Amino acid sequence: MIGVIYKIKxxxxxxxxxxxxxxxIKRKQHHKELKYSSKNIIKRNNYNFYILDKREFTNNLxxxxxxxxxxxxxxxxxxxxxxxxxxxxKNIDNYIRIEYRKNNKNKIxxxxxxxxxxxxxxxxxxxxxxxxxxxYCKICNKKMNYTSLSRHNKNIHSxx
Ligand SMILES: [Zn+2]
Numbered sequence: 001m002i003g004v005i006y007k008i009k010x011x012x013x014x015x016x017x018x019x020x021x022x023x024x025i026k027r028k029q030h031h032k033e034l035k036y037s038s039k040n041i042i043k044r045n046n047y048n049f050y051i052l053d054k055r056e057f058t059n060n061l062x063x064x065x066x067x068x069x070x071x072x073x074x075x076x077x078x079x080x081x082x083x084x085x086x087x088x089x090k091n092i093d094n095y096i097r098i099e100y101r102k103n104n105k106n107k108i109x110x111x112x113x114x115x116x117x118x119x120x121x122x123x124x125x126x127x128x129x130x131x132x133x134x135x136y137c138k139i140c141n142k143k144m145n146y147t148s149l150s151r152h153n154k155n156i157h158s159x160x
Contacts, residue, residue, distance in 0.1 A: 003063035005053040005070055010041040015079045017041055020067035022060075024051070037083045061095050068092075 004024045008017040008031065017038035021027035028049060031038055041047050052070060057063045074080040101108060116123065133146040139157050 001057055001059075001063075002054065003057040003066075004051055005063075005067055007050050007052055007070075007074070008038050008041055008047050009050065010044055011046045011048065012044055013041075013079065015041055015081050016074055017081050018052075018067065018071045018074050020063050022063070037081050041081065059099075061092060061099070064092050064095070 001022050003020060003022055005018065005020045006024065006027075008019070009015070017036065019027065019031075019036070019038070030036075031042055034042060053066065057066075071080065071082045075082070131145065131147045134143055135146050135149055136143055137149065137152060137157075139153075142152070144152060
């Protein structure tokens, strides 16, 4: 995929917004919807777009990582208005997790199964304990098993 790192520079305040996209033309339009932290720059209506980097990326993660790098440097040396490094980092975490899950489906399944086997007794005990736990209905104060509570609520109190 071809990814683009771009900046928007306000010609009045010199504020800079850094972004990345795989569709620069569409993204330019998106900025006009004032959804990003670039919105004040856009509102002042005296700005230019600049492409900082345009190249082949093997995946979305490497594009995000490079964008992050630009943001960090921009924050150090310019009036950078980006607020979402943390958010982006969360995206990266998610990306890594999703990719890992996708590439290691069998390994994870095996691990889960193994974990279940090793903890079977414990899990069954916890379940049993929970199921036998007595609770009180918050509405009519009737005492019942934890497992009966949702049925009780549905049957007795759903019309109240
Ligand atoms: Zn009740």
